[in-house]
Amino acid sequence: MAKFPHLPYHGCNCCTVSRRCFVASSIAAFTATSFLSVDAEEASSDAPLDEPIELGTLRPAPKVRIREVILRRETPYWLGWPGTSYDLAGHRQEYEAAFQAVAKSTGIALEMEPEPIEKQENFAPWVARAKADGVDAVLIHLQHIHCWPWLTPAIDAGIPLIVWAPIGTAFTQHVRRISRLPKVHVISSLDTEAVEQAFRMVRAKGQFEETRLLVVRGNERKEAVLERLGTKVRYIPRDNLHELFNRMPVTDEARQIAKTVVANAERVVEPDEQDLLNAARAFLTAKRICRDEKSNAMTTDCLGMVSSRVVPTPPCMAVSMFQDGGVTYGCEADVFGAMSLMLTSYLFDKPGFMNDPVPETVENLLLAAHCVCGTRIDGFDKPQERHRLRSHSESDLGVAMQVLWKEDRPVTLVRFNNPNELILDTGVVVGNQDTPPAGGCRTDVKIKMDRVEDARDVLGFHQVVFAGNHRRDVENFCQMWGIKVIHSPEKAPQEDEA
Amino acid sequence: MKRSTTFPSLVVALVAMGPAWADTELRSPGFPPSRVADDGSIVEPWGALRLVLAGNEGGMTAPPAEKPPMPMAVTCGHAGPVVMSQAAYRAPIWPAGVDVLEATLTNKSDEPAKVELELMVPEAMQVGETTGSIEGRPSLTLPAGMQPIREEREWGCTGGVSALPGWAKPNVPCDPAFRNIAAGMGSVPITYRFAVEPGSKRTVVLGFCESHHPTAGLRPMVVQVEGTEDRVVDPIAVWGRHGPGVVRFEAADANADGRLQVTVAPHPQARDRNPILNVLWIFNPTASGDVERLLAGEMNDQAQRYVDVGGENDQLLYKSGNLRYALQLGPEERKEFFLLLRSPGCRYLPDPSQGLWNPASLRKAAADVWRDRWEEPAPQE
Numbered sequence: 114m115a116k117f118p119h120l121p122y123h124g125c126n127c128c129t130v131s132r133r134c135f136v137a138s139s140i141a142a143f144t145a146t147s148f149l150s151v152d153a154e155e156a157s158s159d160a161p162l163d164e165p166i167e168l169g170t171l172r173p174a175p176k177v178r179i180r181e182v183i184l185r186r187e188t189p190y191w192l193g194w195p196g197t198s199y200d201l202a203g204h205r206q207e208y209e210a211a212f213q214a215v216a217k218s219t220g221i222a223l224e225m226e227p228e229p230i231e232k233q234e235n236f237a238p239w240v241a242r243a244k245a246d247g248v249d250a251v252l253i254h255l256q257h258i259h260c261w262p263w264l265t266p267a268i269d270a271g272i273p274l275i276v277w278a279p280i281g282t283a284f285t286q287h288v289r290r291i292s293r294l295p296k297v298h299v300i301s302s303l304d305t306e307a308v309e310q311a312f313r314m315v316r317a318k319g320q321f322e323e324t325r326l327l328v329v330r331g332n333e334r335k336e337a338v339l340e341r342l343g344t345k346v347r348y349i350p351r352d353n354l355h356e357l358f359n360r361m362p363v364t365d366e367a368r369q370i371a372k373t374v375v376a377n378a379e380r381v382v383e384p385d386e387q388d389l390l391n392a393a394r395a396f397l398t399a400k401r402i403c404r405d406e407k408s409n410a411m412t413t414d415c416l417g418m419v420s421s422r423v424v425p426t427p428p429c430m431a432v433s434m435f436q437d438g439g440v441t442y443g444c445e446a447d448v449f450g451a452m453s454l455m456l457t458s459y460l461f462d463k464p465g466f467m468n469d470p471v472p473e474t475v476e477n478l479l480l481a482a483h484c485v486c487g488t489r490i491d492g493f494d495k496p497q498e499r500h501r502l503r504s505h506s507e508s509d510l511g512v513a514m515q516v517l518w519k520e521d522r523p524v525t526l527v528r529f530n531n532p533n534e535l536i537l538d539t540g541v542v543v544g545n546q547d548t549p550p551a552g553g554c555r556t557d558v559k560i561k562m563d564r565v566e567d568a569r570d571v572l573g574f575h576q577v578v579f580a581g582n583h584r585r586d587v588e589n590f591c592q593m594w595g596i597k598v599i600h601s602p603e604k605a606p607q608e609d610e611a
Numbered sequence: 612m613k614r615s616t617t618f619p620s621l622v623v624a625l626v627a628m629g630p631a632w633a634d635t636e637l638r639s640p641g642f643p644p645s646r647v648a649d650d651g652s653i654v655e656p657w658g659a660l661r662l663v664l665a666g667n668e669g670g671m672t673a674p675p676a677e678k679p680p681m682p683m684a685v686t687c688g689h690a691g692p693v694v695m696s697q698a699a700y701r702a703p704i705w706p707a708g709v710d711v712l713e714a715t716l717t718n719k720s721d722e723p724a725k726v727e728l729e730l731m732v733p734e735a736m737q738v739g740e741t742t743g744s745i746e747g748r749p750s751l752t753l754p755a756g757m758q759p760i761r762e763e764r765e766w767g768c769t770g771g772v773s774a775l776p777g778w779a780k781p782n783v784p785c786d787p788a789f790r791n792i793a794a795g796m797g798s799v800p801i802t803y804r805f806a807v808e809p810g811s812k813r814t815v816v817l818g819f820c821e822s823h824h825p826t827a828g829l830r831p832m833v834v835q836v837e838g839t840e841d842r843v844v845d846p847i848a849v850w851g852r853h854g855p856g857v858v859r860f861e862a863a864d865a866n867a868d869g870r871l872q873v874t875v876a877p878h879p880q881a882r883d884r885n886p887i888l889n890v891l892w893i894f895n896p897t898a899s900g901d902v903e904r905l906l907a908g909e910m911n912d913q914a915q916r917y918v919d920v921g922g923e924n925d926q927l928l929y930k931s932g933n934l935r936y937a938l939q940l941g942p943e944e945r946k947e948f949f950l951l952l953r954s955p956g957c958r959y960l961p962d963p964s965q966g967l968w969n970p971a972s973l974r975k976a977a978a979d980v981w982r983d984r985w986e987e988p989a990p991q992e
Contacts, residue, residue: 340705
């Protein structure tokens with residue numbers, strides 16, 4: 114047997130070959146250099162369990178490049194929108210400063226072309242160069258209304274296209290068709306914040322592609338890649354998690370986490386000190402296994418672990434802390450629930466709340482119920498929402514956040530059915546349901562649905578609720594990346610259809 | 612501890628002397644492997660498949676130097692000035708992967724060159740226009756944009772659909788054919804062609820019975836019968852769940868090609884885009900339209916064609932057997948294509964025409980998984 118050095122956990126030994134095999138295959142070229150270098154990169158599964166891991170390092174940070182250019186007719190203008198009086202240089206300066214600012218805030222490398230393109234025939238070669246250079250999207254800043262037909266090469270090239278058409282450079286007829294094409298996003302507005310959201314669309318796709326979602330369930334190890342979004346889904350046996358949890362000590366970090374969550378909560382209802390320390394250990398365990406598995410998000414068979422009593426605490430508090438830190442942690446090993454959480458995280462920098470949909474038939478409301486809500490509802494860098502520390506309701510174990518959502522807050526509900534289809538609805542928070550008197554889950558948000566006559570008809574399960582009415586933003590994302598959007602029915606089905 | 616004796620990262624070169632494919636596994640961590648046999652066939656549980664360049668003179672060149680992170684079998688052969696290289700590997704697409712065979716034909720001369728290829732498939736494989744199926748299960752996607760030379764039957768389905776006998780549960784007594792369907796899983800249109808006198812007219816009747824969805828509006832379909840306007844059919848909206856029903860079309864061979872074409876396609880707005888079809892009749896244009904008798908199967912013997920779709924008398928348009936391709940390559944022209952094969956555990960074969968998977972994205976998927984893979988247990992010797 115050939116002697117290859119032992120590769121530590123999550124390294125590979127499958128590239129090692131027996132001498133017999135190697136000799137028999139002597140005609141073959143062995144090209145496993147990258148395999149054998151794996152152990153040089155092996156991080157840290159042997160590192161001590163109290164090694165601190167910064168949660169934010171798990172969040173995918175792809176290098177995303179967008180290239181910008183101005184399209185306009187030769188200057189000076191005489192008639193034709195935006196008009197002779199339009200300050201081309203001034204507005205260019207203004208908008209390019211805004212573009213740079215949003216590029217910085219979204220972490221995107223923006224490459225701005227110094228010279229505007231003033232002749233139609235020069236645009237196609239520019240697009241070809243951008244495509245050859247592998248940019249992730251192009252941003253076209255229109256400075257003349259007659260330049261819309263010039264955009265055809267960018268559409269044909271299939272390169273994601275963002276068109277910034279400040280008011281004065283488009284009529285409805287110009288945008289009606291093009292703005293509804295896949296891989297195209299048209300902003301006909303003076304609102305440069307829309308450019309930030311457009312950049313997020315491009316970044317989010319990169320983040321989906323860079324993400325490895327760790328699914329902790331069952332007893333198999335395997336990994337596959339989702340179509341369209343490119344997310345890697347790695348399954349590992351459930352035992353790995355609870356065995357690691359059982360080894361995880363009460364570290365200084367765990368004690369500090371326990372103190373902090375108590376300090377930030379409005380009150381502590383059921384949990385005691387041991388629950389808090391266990392919940393903190395669950396958080397450290399989740400970070401550690403995510404890091405060791407080179408993953409950026411996770412979802413676990415949490416209910417299975419609790420029901421089989423292999424852990425003394427469900428991971429609810431850890432899940433909430435992950436969401437607040439911009440790293441997805443989904444419940445119940447639900448892959449597309451986790452993908453839906455990623456959508457709110459990557460596209461809006463907000464935590465999502467994966468929930469069970471409960472009908473309230475007297476008030477015709479949807480109650481979004483689970484024990485894993487994030488607290489920084491308005492964004493990862495925003496203050497926490499009011500919350501209490503509770504137990505996980507079904508088991509009365511551990512620590513779970515009961516987050517009290519502000520009334521009148523608009524919300525959006527998303528749920529990937531698969532990589533190609535997403536359920537999208539919106540509503541408004543009208544209150545919070547306490548447990549008791551209700552059973553179910555600790556965070557229980559009452560939502561009055563928009564455009565859905567009867568709350569019983571809301572589609573999906575484990576939908577993800579998040580703050581703000583982002584219906585149009587989600588639709589734009591889905592249009593850009595070819596995802597079909599479906600909505601819950603506005604009207605209740607007829608009796609014979611039910 | 613025992614170590615794996617698999618040889619995943621080999622680029623295997625076919626050389627001039629003797630069989631040179633090492634018995635190589637196509638695999639991805641966590642999934643059962645397939646095998647590349649000595650003769651270059653890809654061996655799946657459902658059979659073996661092999662792409663052969665006619666006139667291969669046996670002189671094999673070394674494969675291009677590349678270092679894929681995943682196990683890949685590569686070979687290279689030539690017939691005259693045309694070189695064909697093949698690369699086979701497992702793409703771990705969700706949920707359970709698929710095997711990929713990429714092929715590149717290169718004309719090394721400055722003259723046009725003819726190329727003949729033979730795709731050797733299992734005897735039991737029924738090959739349609741875009742896919743090949745074994746026992747009704749799609750197992751192979753054919754290269755896009757390349758038309759094989761093959762014989763057609765008088766009538767039949769163009770393939771790519773799944774036969775699901777006993778799927779429907781008609782709630783009234785009716786022709787037994789209403790119990791069976793063909794389903795175009797993955798938005799595949801169900802298409803039949805029937806030989807007719809060029810330009811002639813026929814009455815086409817389609818029978819439906821929806822037993823999956825509870826309500827209307829979920830699986831509307833677009834029915835395209837040659838010589839008629841497209842029509843949207845939503846079986847539950849018309850006949851209810853489990854209700855058998857028929858739709859009649861006065862059809863014509865509009866393009867006078869001697870083939871009458873009938874297609875049931877997914878509606879672009881449908882939530883469920885897998886079209887279904889239960890029964891198909893072709894009558895003379897003067898045939899009576901007695902719906903009750905049609906539903907009862909009492910007009911089957913008056914039909915020129917009666918098709919129990921997805922049932923016993925259904926058939927594929929194309930005769931079975933290996934596929935031959937005749938291509939013409941321009942001077943120094945290069946042509947690339949790929950096939951997808953159902954690997955062990957594979958749950959569905961993606962449709963490359965939807966653009967979600969192509970050689971670049973399939974390779975990336977494999978590379979992404981192999982780059983960060985984990986230690987696997989060694990097999991027991």
